Amino acid sequence: MIVSSIALKNWRNFRSVESPLRSRTYLLGPNASGKSNFLDVFRFLRDVCRTRGGGLQKALADRGGLTSLRSLHARRDPEVLLDLSFAEWDFAPAQWRYVLAFRREGAGQRRTLISREEVWKQGVRLLERPDDGDRKDPARLIQTSLEQIQTNQPFREIADFLGETTYLHLVPQLLKFGDSIGGRELENDPFGQGFLERLAQTPTRTRDARLRQIEKALTLAVPRFQNLRFARDPSTGRPHLEAQYKHHRPFAGWQREDQFSDGTLRLVGLLWNLLDGDSLLLLEEPELSLNEAVVSQIPLMMRNLERDSRRRRQVLVSTHSPALLDNPGIDPQGILLFEPGAEGSTVRGINESERVALEAGLTPAEVLLPKTRPESVAHLSRWP
Secondary structure: OEEEEEEEEEEOOEEEEEEEOOOEEEEEOOOOOOHHHHHHHHHHHHHHHOOOOOOHHHHHHHOOOHHHHEOOOOOOOOOEEEEEEEEOOOOOOEEEEEEEEEEEOOOOOOOEEEEEEEEEEOOEEEEEEOOHHHHHOHHHHHOOOOOOOOOOHHHHHHHHHHHOOEEEOOOHHHHHOHHHHOOOOOOOOOOOOOHHHHHHHOOHHHHHHHHHHHHHHHHHHOOOEEEEEEEEOOOOOOEEEEEEEOOOOOOOOOEEHHHOOHHHHHHHHHHHHHHOOOOOEEEEOOOOOOOHHHHOOHHHHHHHHHOOOOOOOOEEEEOOOHHHHOOOOOOHHHEEEEEOOOOOOEEEOOOHHHHHHHHOOOOHHHHOHHHHOOOOHHHHHHOO
16 A cells, blocks of 8 residues: 555645655655655654554654644644545555644643544545544544544554554664664664664564575675674674675674674665565665665665565655666656745646656756755855
């Protein structure tokens, strides 16, 4: 299943957005145009759907409350609205639709309450809130039906799909030096601090099969790379990744992850997540720390995995990389451009002139990336 379209109102720096999505969607735009905030819609709904330590109120609190989340451009209409449609795959008709809107209570405790929640299946509405029960007991409106096991059974497919969303922006230093840094691991581990624990909790047979596939890719992408394995420290039991490189000494020792290059660690994390499950995957700037030649292959690797129905998963990618976008095989209909403006950011697909240029053989990097450059960026050369 994929999210086939999305509509937003008053979400962060978006006053109003309506956009189709594809199984492979690339988000392009200058810094602070809203790409991360757009991805956060799906992280927010994942947090709402979590059965332990989640829910609407927790998801709001984690983002600083409604005031921090609601768009500054929401002058007259303070309601925040998320409207998502779901289909089996690209070009298939929508099977599900989920609508969630909320706003601050007008009086009393000033709670954030649901103003609208709807679930549709094949055009038939299964849920509409507020309902009579909500009107009799308004306190019920602090929770979505999506997060409640006792009420979401008719549409649990949506809750399960959103609840399994994966976000990856692996920071190699947090994985290498986690013990030294001593930082608190954030919930849902967006920066890869608990990546090795995830590997440790994966069934041995599955983990070994994935690592073999990743090893094959690393031998092609990393010079002198030879072997990859999972191991535990014999004294502490802590999980580790170990790599072996071709060397003039045929039995040279294994290196642990704290000796890996940043690029190798990010590539391992990327490949693992592409192989791990069939839920929605959010990739934020996967090109960081990677050689351009490797980055240029990411769209092709994702396309190859899409051919395997057991591993098909929707991927939303934010990027600034010419190497990644210098690929004529990227579906132009899967590209979204984020454009900041005085009334908030807007999101659009390619226009007619851009479509013609792409069909003529130019790449998304040549046609679209120049349009994401800040207008005054050339003046940076005069600083300070």
